[in-house]
Amino acid sequence: MSSLFSVKDKVIVITGASSGLGCHFAKTLAREGARVVMCARRLDKLRVIAEEITKEGGIAMTLELDVKNGASVKKLAPAVVSQFGQIDVLINNAGVDARKNLFETTEMDWAPVVDTNLKGVVFVTQAIAAQMVEKKKGGSIINISSVSDLLAFKGGNPAYMISKAGISHFTHLLALELASSNIRVNAIAPGVFRTEINADLFDTDISRMLQPKIPLLKFGQLDDLNGALLLLSSDASRYMTGTIIRVDGGLGINKL
Numbered sequence: 001m002s003s004l005f006s007v008k009d010k011v012i013v014i015t016g017a018s019s020g021l022g023c024h025f026a027k028t029l030a031r032e033g034a035r036v037v038m039c040a041r042r043l044d045k046l047r048v049i050a051e052e053i054t055k056e057g058g059i060a061m062t063l064e065l066d067v068k069n070g071a072s073v074k075k076l077a078p079a080v081v082s083q084f085g086q087i088d089v090l091i092n093n094a095g096v097d098a099r100k101n102l103f104e105t106t107e108m109d110w111a112p113v114v115d116t117n118l119k120g121v122v123f124v125t126q127a128i129a130a131q132m133v134e135k136k137k138g139g140s141i142i143n144i145s146s147v148s149d150l151l152a153f154k155g156g157n158p159a160y161m162i163s164k165a166g167i168s169h170f171t172h173l174l175a176l177e178l179a180s181s182n183i184r185v186n187a188i189a190p191g192v193f194r195t196e197i198n199a200d201l202f203d204t205d206i207s208r209m210l211q212p213k214i215p216l217l218k219f220g221q222l223d224d225l226n227g228a229l230l231l232l233s234s235d236a237s238r239y240m241t242g243t244i245i246r247v248d249g250g251l252g253i254n255k256l
């Protein structure tokens with residue numbers, strides 16, 4: 001990897017690292033020499049992944065975190081700083097989906113999705129950004145939004161789609177708020193990648209209908225996210241803030 005995209009020794013906090021994209025981000029960044037802090041509710045899963053990383057010679061710390069819970073979030077920054085002394089990058093990746101349309105959605109469905117995907121991101125960011133500002137060394141915050149931040153279709157899931165639209169807009173707001181502290185804030189908006197969040201949709205009529213609508217005609221593979229991930233985690237993106245990078249095979253600009 002060219003030194004322009006180097007993440008060597010950077011301390012990178014990743015929420016939702018126990019599966020899917022977050023697990024992939026942790027492994028990829030650790031392989032490139034970053035010190036990764038893997039957070040999620042399922043500590044057992046995090047420990048297995050951290051062990052794999054350590055076996056490969058990487059550095060990984062695990063932390064139990066429920067982004068919906070203020071008391072849990074409060075412990076995050078002090079725990080990372082006491083282990084590594086600094087935080088260079090935060091990846092707000094934890095997310096859930098209720099997959100209910102407007103008329104099916106109840107308050108019980110709404111709350112966990114919006115609390116995880118939106119409230120969780122705001123308060124995790126508040127805690128970590130305060131730490132970055134205090135250290136005066138700048139930093140990078142990467143929000144994992146979604147192609148659904150803009151994509152609208154009949155039968156869509158309001159809780160998830162609104163939460164992702166909120167994250168993309170929060171990216172703009174936060175970029176302005178933190179620019180004077182040299183903290184860059186950008187987002188990645190993935191298209192469709194097979195993970196725990198959507199595994200049940202693959203090999204169904206829905207996925208068979210969706211695939212031909214993707215201009216590049218295929219679902220994403222986790223490695224397809226590496227370019228955007230390394231760009232935003234490294235100093236290669238030093239003059240980028242408030243940007244949303246779409247890694248979606250063109251899905252977001254196509255009409256369903």
Ligand SMILES: NC(=O)c1ccc[n+]([C@@H]2O[C@H](COP(=O)([O-])OP(=O)(O)OC[C@H]3O[C@@H](n4cnc5c(N)ncnc54)[C@H](OP(=O)(O)O)[C@@H]3O)[C@@H](O)[C@H]2O)c1
Nearest residue numbers: 016018019020021040041042066067094095193195196197
């Ligand atoms: N896969 C896709 O096609 C796709 C497309 C666009 C955007 N995304 C976004 O990518 C992100 C990762 O999703 P994924 O596809 O990798 O799904 P996933 O495999 O289900 O991963 C979700 C992660 O979020 C964590 N999480 C959920 N609630 C949490 C909470 N309250 N506190 C802390 N961690 C929590 C889960 O860990 P625990 O259960 O252990 O807490 C898990 O590690 C999400 O924000 C999702 O919206 C995914």
